[in-house]
Amino acid sequence: xxxxxxxxxxxxxxxxxxxxxxxxxxxxxxxxxxxxxxxxxxxxxxxxxxxxxxxxxxxxxxxxxxxxxxxxxxxxxxxxxxxxxxxxxxxxxxxxxxxxxxxxxxxxxx
Amino acid sequence: xxxxxxxxxxxxxxxxxxxxxxxxxxxxxxxxxxxxxxxxxxxxxxxxxxxxxxxxxxxxxxxxxxxxxxxxxxxxxxxxxxxxxxxxxxxxxxxxxxxxxxxxxxxxxxxxx
Numbered sequence: 001x002x003x004x005x006x007x008x009x010x011x012x013x014x015x016x017x018x019x020x021x022x023x024x025x026x027x028x029x030x031x032x033x034x035x036x037x038x039x040x041x042x043x044x045x046x047x048x049x050x051x052x053x054x055x056x057x058x059x060x061x062x063x064x065x066x067x068x069x070x071x072x073x074x075x076x077x078x079x080x081x082x083x084x085x086x087x088x089x090x091x092x093x094x095x096x097x098x099x100x101x102x103x104x105x106x107x108x109x110x
Numbered sequence: 111x112x113x114x115x116x117x118x119x120x121x122x123x124x125x126x127x128x129x130x131x132x133x134x135x136x137x138x139x140x141x142x143x144x145x146x147x148x149x150x151x152x153x154x155x156x157x158x159x160x161x162x163x164x165x166x167x168x169x170x171x172x173x174x175x176x177x178x179x180x181x182x183x184x185x186x187x188x189x190x191x192x193x194x195x196x197x198x199x200x201x202x203x204x205x206x207x208x209x210x211x212x213x214x215x216x217x218x219x220x221x222x223x
Contacts (some may be wrong), residue, residue: 008150034211043200043214088152090211094206095140096160096163098212102152 006089006101009028015110023089023101026070029100030091033065035074038086038103047087048074053056079108111138116215122193122223123188131186132216133201141204142184143212146170149206154202159184173218188220196222 008025013019021035032051033088036044048063050072056063062075072091076083089101115136123129133163135142144156155168159178173192178184198219202212 003141006152026187035215037213039216041198041219043114043216045214046210046211049211098204102150 002045003009003099006090006102007104008102008109009106012107012109013079015081015108016109017079019079019083019086019106019108021076021089021104021106022072023091024070025072025091025099027093027099028067028070028091029093031094032092033072034090035063036088036090038088040085044088046097052072063100079081081110084108114201114203114215116199116218118218121218121220123220124136124223126188126190129188129220130151131188131199131220133184133186133215135184135201136180136182136204137211138181139203139204139205139213140181142178143174143202143204144168144174144184144186145202146202147200147217148197156186156199180200188210195220205214 004025016042034049035047037047038044046093050063050065053067060077064073086103086105088103090110092098117132121209141160144159145153154170156174159165165176175187198218201215205210
């Protein structure tokens, strides 16, 4: 079983839709949770990060962590064509080793 | 501006040839990483280094080598022993503290010709 599981998609939504991206994990020791956005042929950029459980909101983006279910989510409200990218979840416990999901490809159709 | 610079952006390798990918950071981060990204397989760790003059193998180190002679630099050599080197290579660094995530470079696309 992989440490982090992520549905690869692809996911295609109309502009303005609410997008839900999810990851599950197996290691209950994970404490730091991140979402990266990667445009085609570019390096990933950090979008959101959360420590432990709870929600964090930044503009149209909301990150949720449910440690009891070992489940994290990223919600994108009022999705835009510029949100079309691959979204990677990542997590770590106390060290420097990060564990990544395989990424979900999202296309927002104008 | 602080960041990570990877070069070249595109690289072509002939059969049997060694090539070196450059990664430089000015973030004063101690830890640096090399990942390989293939479609549908996510990021796979090749090598990482926590401090200067020390590095560790990741999950797919065979056919690759690295050095860490300076804090700012972590070059990756793809040797002729790597039988399927065509991929997108990403360098990352991490500085801990209150910042939780890696900083990534813009990547190098390596193609065997």
